[in-house]
Amino acid sequence: MISIKNLTKVYHSDSGDVMALEGVNLHIRKGEIFGVIGLSGAGKSTLLRCINMLEKPTSGSVEIDGVEMTSLAPGDLKEMRKKIGMIFQHFNLLNYRNVRGNVAFPLEIAGLDKKAINQKVERLLELVGLSDKAESFPSQLSGGQKQRVGIARALANDPKVLLCDEATSALDPQTTLSILNLLKDINKKLGITMVIITHEMNVIKHICDSMAVIENSRVVEQGPLLEIFANPKTDTAKKFLNSITMSELPEELKDRIRSFSSYHMDGKIVKIGFFGNVTAEPIISTLVKKFDVDANILFGNVDHIQGTPYGTLVLELRGNNGSVDRAIEHLKNLGLKLEVI
Amino acid sequence: MNGTMNLLLVSTWQTVYMVFISVVIASIIGIPLGILLMITDKGQICKNQIVNAILGFAVNIFRSIPFVILLIVLIPFTRFLVGTSIGTTAAIVPLSIAAIPFMGRLTETSLREVDRGLIEAAQSMGASPIQIITKVLIPEALPSIASGVTIMTINLVGYSTMAGVIGGGGLGDLSVRYGYQRFMPDIMLYTVLILLAMVQLIQMLGDFVAKQLSKNR
Ligand SMILES: Nc1ncnc2c1ncn2[C@@H]1O[C@H](COP(=O)(O)OP(=O)(O)OP(=O)(O)O)[C@@H](O)[C@H]1O
Ligand SMILES: [Mg+2]
Numbered sequence: 001m002i003s004i005k006n007l008t009k010v011y012h013s014d015s016g017d018v019m020a021l022e023g024v025n026l027h028i029r030k031g032e033i034f035g036v037i038g039l040s041g042a043g044k045s046t047l048l049r050c051i052n053m054l055e056k057p058t059s060g061s062v063e064i065d066g067v068e069m070t071s072l073a074p075g076d077l078k079e080m081r082k083k084i085g086m087i088f089q090h091f092n093l094l095n096y097r098n099v100r101g102n103v104a105f106p107l108e109i110a111g112l113d114k115k116a117i118n119q120k121v122e123r124l125l126e127l128v129g130l131s132d133k134a135e136s137f138p139s140q141l142s143g144g145q146k147q148r149v150g151i152a153r154a155l156a157n158d159p160k161v162l163l164c165d166e167a168t169s170a171l172d173p174q175t176t177l178s179i180l181n182l183l184k185d186i187n188k189k190l191g192i193t194m195v196i197i198t199h200e201m202n203v204i205k206h207i208c209d210s211m212a213v214i215e216n217s218r219v220v221e222q223g224p225l226l227e228i229f230a231n232p233k234t235d236t237a238k239k240f241l242n243s244i245t246m247s248e249l250p251e252e253l254k255d256r257i258r259s260f261s262s263y264h265m266d267g268k269i270v271k272i273g274f275f276g277n278v279t280a281e282p283i284i285s286t287l288v289k290k291f292d293v294d295a296n297i298l299f300g301n302v303d304h305i306q307g308t309p310y311g312t313l314v315l316e317l318r319g320n321n322g323s324v325d326r327a328i329e330h331l332k333n334l335g336l337k338l339e340v341i
Numbered sequence: 342m343n344g345t346m347n348l349l350l351v352s353t354w355q356t357v358y359m360v361f362i363s364v365v366i367a368s369i370i371g372i373p374l375g376i377l378l379m380i381t382d383k384g385q386i387c388k389n390q391i392v393n394a395i396l397g398f399a400v401n402i403f404r405s406i407p408f409v410i411l412l413i414v415l416i417p418f419t420r421f422l423v424g425t426s427i428g429t430t431a432a433i434v435p436l437s438i439a440a441i442p443f444m445g446r447l448t449e450t451s452l453r454e455v456d457r458g459l460i461e462a463a464q465s466m467g468a469s470p471i472q473i474i475t476k477v478l479i480p481e482a483l484p485s486i487a488s489g490v491t492i493m494t495i496n497l498v499g500y501s502t503m504a505g506v507i508g509g510g511g512l513g514d515l516s517v518r519y520g521y522q523r524f525m526p527d528i529m530l531y532t533v534l535i536l537l538a539m540v541q542l543i544q545m546l547g548d549f550v551a552k553q554l555s556k557n558r
Binding site for chain 2: 052054077078079080081082084085086088090092094095096097098105106108109110137139140153157163
């Protein structure tokens with residue numbers, strides 16, 4: 001659906017040239033939700049803005065649905081943009097128009113007649129759950145409501161692609177969740193391909209099918225979400241994952257765990273990371289029954305993405321005559337990532 | 342007493358007439374000029390360095406000429422335009438020409454205050470520059486542009502007091518010729534009071550319009 005090849009973007013400014021993107025290659029499939037994560041200044045916004053040519057790439061190609069975007073004539077680009085919706089961190093709603101007027105805006109631009117616009121606006125407001133706010137002005141809306149207007153507006157011309165630049169970064173966690181769920185619903189209902197830019201792993205975890213990690217102007221890792229979760233290759237990816245999996249325990253937590261178990265000097269503390277269905281096995285009861293080891297849970301963190309469970313467990317194991325070592329061996333054989341702390 | 346009253350009425354009318362017509366002309370030409378100044382600038386929707394530089398230079402030239410001098414310098418042009426170079430109608434020409442670049446700059450500033458994100462959002466929807474101007478820039482900046490018109494109007498009231506130089510009449514002329522040269526302090530006082538009321542009224546009206554326009558924002 002979206003194919004980015006060798007994309008490079010250099011900003012020329014008075015204070016010198018800034019290389020914002022360097023040799024970026026991305027392939028985004030039709031109908032998927034694709035997340036791009038990276039730290040501030042990594043080039044995420046630039047990448048997104050190069051997709052709809054708000055920023056002209058310095059070199060490389062961006063193809064959407066077989067159309068090469070970089071060489072479109074201005075008129076064709078305008079037509080193409082009507083099929084690419086975009087939502088923004090700060091919503092960018094017109095202050096002089098009410099909700100209805102804001103959603104009608106792209107339809108007016110596309111030249112629809114009044115009646116068609118009205119019908120369409122009603123349907124869009126219903127889709128985003130804002131029918132009762134149609135006459136409100138942006139200043140009278142909450143952040144979440146504003147973003148819903150932004151989404152309705154972006155969907156007005158039935159786009160094939162929706163670009164989201166930090167769409168939830170200005171929202172509280174609960175509102176973020178409701179907006180993400182809305183996006184997911186829309187993706188399912190309408191099959192729109194979505195590109196989501198964020199610096200929060202939680203956003204990616206919640207709705208993305210595939211993801212890319214961008215660092216210092218380059219894409220350093222990309223692939224299906226599950227693959228990257230199971231097997232992050234770069235340190236950057238690991239760090240981002242760690243923000244939600246806690247597979248690397250913070251020092252402070254380690255200290256707490258150590259102090260918590262300090263009066264059992266005979267035991268061992270192990271940290272187990274798991275991803276996927278290994279957890280279906282009754283690990284702890286196996287340890288107890290088969291190896292005669294006492295297992296004490298010191299820390300646990302379990303969640304799931306796309307129905308696949310993952311998590312981190314810190315256990316204190318106690319037993320006699322090397323039974324702990326045998327138990328650890330067993331756990332390793334199960335394919336768990338295990339580390340003695 | 343009746344004679345004084347008559348003088349004041351005629352002069353007030355002359356001032357109102359000069360200022361009003363000039364405001365209309367300066368708005369009709371100055372606001373589009375401001376739009377051009379803004380959209381042709383670097384990084385804007387119709388960036389055009391040559392047009393921007395020429396307009397900017399012209400605006401600066403006219404804004405740096407003191408109004409009294411402009412009144413005189415423009416005499417041939419005024420004669421060409423309205424057939425005479427003296428009188429109240431003739432004064433409208435230099436007044437407008439002084440106000441156009443001023444209105445241009447004020448409008449440009451108002452438009453620059455429109456959030457860039459709004460322009461970008463419109464661009465991302467495939468809006469043309471004309472659509473961005475008419476559906477984003479102008480309506481978003483309208484309250485601010487209205488305040489600009491208010492400032493310009495009050496400035497024109499000030500400029501109009503110099504219209505006497507080319508026989509334009511008005512309250513300023515009255516206060517100089519009667520109040521000062523014929524030692525009639527009462528006339529001086531009345532003209533000042535009328536001007537004061539006029540400026541107050543314009544400001545109040547302008548604030549009211551700006552407020553109405555920014556309702557709900
Ligand atoms: N218009 C511009 N002119 C010059 N440099 C720019 C411009 N826009 C971005 N940059 C630079 O390009 C680099 C990438 O910026 P970009 O906005 O894409 O980062 P980002 O990943 O979106 O960051 P954030 O998470 O803070 O939004 C930064 O170093 C930034 O300073
Ligand atoms: Mg950004």
